Amino acid sequence: MEQREGGEFPPKISAQLDASTAETATDIPARKPARQLDFSGGALTSASVVMTEHHQPQQISKPSHPSQPLQQPQLVKPRQLPKPPQLQPEMLFIAMQQPPPPPHPSARPVVKPESPRARSRQNVNEVKDGTPKKQKQCNCKHSRCLKLYCECFASGIYCDGCNCVNCHNNVENEAARSEAVEATLERNPNAFRPKIASSPHGTQDIREEAGDLILGKHNKGCHCKKSGCLKKYCECFQANILCSDNCKCMDCKNYEGSEERQALFHGDHANNMVYIQQAANAAITGAIGSSGYGSPPLNKKRKGQELFYGSTVKDPVHRVGQFQQVNQIKDSVPSSSLSSLPGARPGNGSALGPSKFTYRSLLADIIQPQDLKELCSVLAVYSGEAAKMLAEERHTAEKRAEDCSESSLHSSTQDTHQSQKDHGTMKPLTDDVSSGNQAMKTSPDASVSDEADVSKGRPMSPSTLALMCDEQDMMFTTAASLNGLVDHSIVSSQLSQGQRLTEAYSEQERIVLTKFRDCLNRLITLGEIKETKYSLLARPDETEVTSNDTINVRTESRTIQPTNNGVAKITVMPLSTSPMTTAVSSPYNDTNLKISSPSENVGVNLQTEREV
DNA sequence: GAGTTTGAAACT
DNA sequence: CAGTTTCAAACTC
Structure with missing residues (x-):
């Protein structure tokens, strides 16, 4: 309820009629404060001009509209079905123009979600699992949904199906809305721009760096005093980013390494790994918005707990914590470049998109780039040796096949007998094979005989060969050929060179794998x-x-x-x-x-x- | 669901 | 720019 004001003004401040309050009380349509009215015409222009040059230091470096991918979907309000369809394309268009805000005042506020709250919520609602969901409705009562207090307005979308009162954020009140947008832009040209600095490289980098910390940075920073930046009151926390040097918060606990913060995510959630993985997946897929992480397991802490450090803004602990984060970020990369980063902070450098959670692969410290190179080198060597060995064995096998062809007639019956007997012991043989190149030792001519359809004594068709992608198949044929079921002299002669190569590759591959x-x-x-x-x-x-x-x-x-x-x-x-x-x-x-x-x-x- | 707390936005 | 008020969401009970 309107405890504080309702339709009444604060008793003591008579002259301080808040425009919105007055308007609300009197229900005057979209009237702006004097200042805004005075400049509405020119302000517009000026605002427009400003827009073209309103680059903020933090955002200048993003000529490519980093957040576009994320926000684009947000502009289309899912629940707006009944609403003016003509609006959406426009919003979309404006979204594309994001960096340079809408040049014309009448241009719908199309803007991007401004409030981290709004943004994050939207993200949650829209992209949680890749499926758009109904967006949360606002409950504005006194702002007519024409101020940034309103999530919808801040997001640049019309209210639709909201629980707001005296809403002017709709088509019917487009004029008022436009004015409000102008006024808002006049106050802050970046009002509708994302507050969380995102990666200038786009989401693909999110994937690339999924194994490490993914960072965003609040452009303005939060100013929390009592929440420890560990509640959704905090814009940073809500956006699932760590507080940065832009923040002016007190007793901040939203930094990497913060015990309280970790407790929130790991605390009483026995299944915290799920969250980690969710975050990782989110980062990997880039499918989740700033709060796509859903509702992190908030430990409903008691107030007392939040005053642990008692220190003020950016205490040493805070800084250390943040620096640790930076270190971790760079950890997977040659770490030499990070230690000297002055004022290195989360989000500095290539701040990545509004990500909410930071995940670092357990293997980040284990796998180093040089390790991969070495691994590849080793595998390449194995591959080469295998090829060599196979060639030799093939050669020997062919020789032997020639020799055997003479005596094959004599022993065919015997071999058949023997093979049936061996079938019983084939399993162990198969096991051996699966563990390495053993198979080739036990059946030097495997590569040759593999290509034959043992049971029918004829070459396998290409399709059959293709089907032989199962190790056990190979084992079986290998074993069978070992038993001399095949007349190699006949079979081998029918094999195409390509098939041989294929088989050779298979063996080679198996060794490497x-x-x-x-x-x-x-x-x-x-x-x-x-x-x-x-x-x-x-x-x-x-x-x-x-x-x-x-x-x-x-x-x-x-x-x-x-x-x-x-x-x-x-x-x-x-x-x-x-x-x-x-x-x-x-x-x-x-x-x-x-x-x-x-x-x-x-x-x-x-x-x-x-x-x- | 009502009341309280919180911090951004709006305003002075 | 700092201080205050307004506002709506987050939170608590």
């Missing part, structure tokens, strides 16, 4: 160790391991499935949900490695591709 798998397994183990460590640290109430604690050394199933088309999949399914996501690209053309985490809660899906 096996090595790569081993490497990944080690990597996973390291990640698990780290995760376990962090999991323990994340427990607010348990700083040390007790006898009841369980340190999860999880097991996972890993399978490797080489295929003939040059693509192999290594699927790792950890029991936990550690968000491992690392993109690996090799300097070598023939080893293009991808490690991704496509599923939300499940696990890691490691994919290895080789461009043949």
Whole structure:
């Protein structure tokens, strides 16, 4: 209710008729304060002019409308179905013009969401899971929805279906609305521009840096005093960004490394990993807006808790914390460049889009660029050696095949017998093969015999070959050929050179992938160790391991499935949900490695591709 | 759901 | 620019 004012003015301040209050009380249509009225005409012009040059220091560096992707969708109010369709294109257009605000006063306020609150909420509502959702409605009572207090207005959209009173933020009151926009722009040319500085590079960078911290920076900064910047009162917090040097907050706890902040995210949420992963996924996909993180598990703390440091703005702790964040950002990159960053702060440099959460890969410290290079080098070497070895073996096999062809007739019956017997022991053989190049040792001529349809004693069709993308298939044929079921002299003669090459590649690939798998397994183990460590640290109430604690050394199933088309999949399914996501690209053309985490809660899906 | 708290916006 | 008031959302009960 209108405790404070209602239709009454503050008793003591007679002359201080707030324009909006007066207007509200009297219901005078869109009348502006004297100042605004006086300049409305010229102000407009001036405002327009200003718009073209209103670049703020923080935003100048973004000629490419960084936030555009995020905001564009916001401009189209989902719930506006019944409303003027003609409006939306315009808004969209204006959105495109974002940096230079609408040149004409009549131009709808099209502007971008200004209030971080509005922005973040919108984001939440619209992009949470990639599916637009109904936007929250405002509840304005005294602003006629023509001031930035109103989320809708601040977002540059018409009110529609809101719970507001005496709303003028609609088509019917376009004139008043336009005036309000002008007035608002006059006061602050950036009023409708995003408050959170975003990446000048766009969302793609969000992906690229998903493994590290993703930062945004409030252009003006917050001025919180009592919330510790850990409640939604704080614009930074609401936008899920850390406070920056732009902020003038007191007792800020919204900085990287803040215990209170961590408690909020990890605290009583046993399943905090889910949130981490959500954030990671959000960052990766870039699908979530500034608050797409949803509602972080807010620990409803008591007031007393918020006064821990008692220090004022930007206390040393704060600065240290923020600096830590910077360090972490740069961690995955040669760290030499960061330590000397004067006043390095979150959001400095290439501030990324309104991201809400910062996630850092558990492997960030483990995997270094040079490691990847080395790995690729090793794999390349293996590949080369494998090729060499295969060539030799093939050569030997062909020789042997010639020799055997003479005696094959004699032994065919015997071999058949033998093969049936061996079938019983084939499993162990298969297992051996799956673990490495063992198969080739046990069946030197595998590459040759593989290409034959053993059961029918004739060459396999290309389609059949293509189907042989399963390791076990290869194992089977390998084993079968080993048993001499095939008349190599006949089969080999029918093989095309291309098929041979394909098989050779398969073997080669299998060797490389096996090595790569081993490497990944080690990597996973390291990640698990780290995760376990962090999991323990994340427990607010348990700083040390007790006898009841369980340190999860999880097991996972890993399978490797080489295929003939040059693509192999290594699927790792950890029991936990550690968000491992690392993109690996090799300097070598023939080893293009991808490690991704496509599923939300499940696990890691490691994919290895080789461009043949 | 009502009342309180909070901080941005608006204003002086 | 600083101080105050207004406002609506966030929060608490």
